[in-house]
Amino acid sequence: MIDETVAEIRAMRTHSTSAVAVKATRALAELLDREYVTVDEFERDLEHNAGVLRRSNPSHAALHNAMRDVERSIIGEPTSVEDAKQLLQETIDRVADDIETAKGEAAANAAERIEDGDTLLVHDYSTTVLESIENAARDGAHLTVYVTEARPRTLGRKTARVLAGMPRVDVHMVVDSAMGYALRDCDRVLLGITCITGGTYYNRIGTFPVVVTARELEVPVTAVGSGAKTIEEFRFENEFRDAVEVMREPVEDVEIENPSYDATPIGMIDTVITDDGVVE
Template sequence: MDDRVHPEVRRTATEIDTMEIRGAATIADAAARALRTQATESDAADAEAFRAELRAAARALYETRPTAVSLPNALRYVLRGMSSTTVEGLRQNVVESADEFCARLERAQADLGEVGANRLRDGDTIMTHCHSTDALACVEAAVEQGKHIEAVVKETRPRNQGHITAKRLDELGVPVTLIVDSAARRYLNDVDHVLVGADAVAADGSVVNKIGTSGLAVNARDRGTPIMVAAQTLKLHPGTMTGHTVDIEMRDTAEVVDDETLVELGNPTVQNPAFDVTPPRYVDAIVTERGQFPPESIVTLMRELFGEGTSEPWAEPSARAEP
């Protein structure tokens, strides 16, 4: 890693990489805070050195996990604020942008929750996959509206993020039934909605989320269970408007099977994709802080928010298309 990257930023990058910090919104929040630290602690001699240092920090954070677009979107948001020509001015720019970003993220999630809660009726049961703070915001708002909600929670192998969801729902007073992933179809008849989050939403309305989401969505459609994706606009992937595809992270196979067992099994090839892509035809609604959208119309919102596209967050300003 680049020497100019502050130890706190390195630590955040490592924690994102090892998934101590995980989930698209939480990763974005941590990345913005890390850039803030880089700025406040910087002893750069001049404005040019300061900018280069911040870009190096952004790159270190970006290179941790490739799929959640909230990460480059967060880095871009913070770096874009650097308009001053002095070190002190730039420091102030970054602090203000990072604080504004984190506040907006929190507000967007709360607003999204209100929109999503309107889709949930008193007495409904949801099925969840993985752990999504955007999805949980919808349940939280519904509970605050006095609705009784129950949940069937998929454990979400190999990392069992369903356990985090179960705990959080319990804290909200939502009764939980925990199931293994392969039992999902069996329980789809008992639920009123599938409710998941997103790491990225593409311009055609495809939803990139935890591996297993697409199979769940296909089964849900077959059973007639509506599938709702809670994704604040931070999850919209600007690059997909200009034809880029979303990179699906392949994680360490040790998450699936330990070395000893692997040898016992005769050393089979193991694959561990972390995410998959659900085509728009399997999604009923994408719930954002700007309202809910059928997946096919999300591109209109993307154009409004991003213009026609953006480049890497650490690019020189002259090489960037300003949104």
């Protein structure tokens, strides 16, 4: 389970950073079926596997925090292997539940800022953004949502399909380069969060031009996500994906760069909403 989860995270087959953190936490349950002679042996194995999972995506603050939380909650606490396994199971359940709860509370806080008749622009794929919109629509708001295609992985298409299934949500999809066209009709940009650290907001590639264009057109930008994605003393590492996502056939003397994330100064974001509240 752990090896498969690491491979899935590295391949970015799970598109939500919160879902990645939950999946990694749940994967540690594999240790419950292993045999250990001593508590020290169990703790060394836990530290090793939590570290492997944490390093599988060094850009995900929620993943980093989840693995650290598990380690801090267990290392040095149990007096027997049986106690260690019981504590691990309890910790896995708590950490996973905390992540889901925080995400839900952040979405609820964001939904309160969405008004009936609003036109929003969203980028890429964020389960917290989708839940925010779903909550607002369920509460009776009629919304128009523009979705950028989010090249090269076109995850905006997945977002559009989910939004299309929500009542009272009118969905429009545009290519990334048409964001300026769409933003002229928008009341707000609503984005997810990969990580906020050191005064920089990190999110999927394409976020920075969306933010810059929105500011030029005086459209407020809101970022929503769990508070676990805001982290101090964290070295964010961008990921560069396969060039074939950009161009299927290689071209001689052309180096194709395919970064996964954009870095945006946090001061360019008008509002940050987490489970802890709202920061303007």
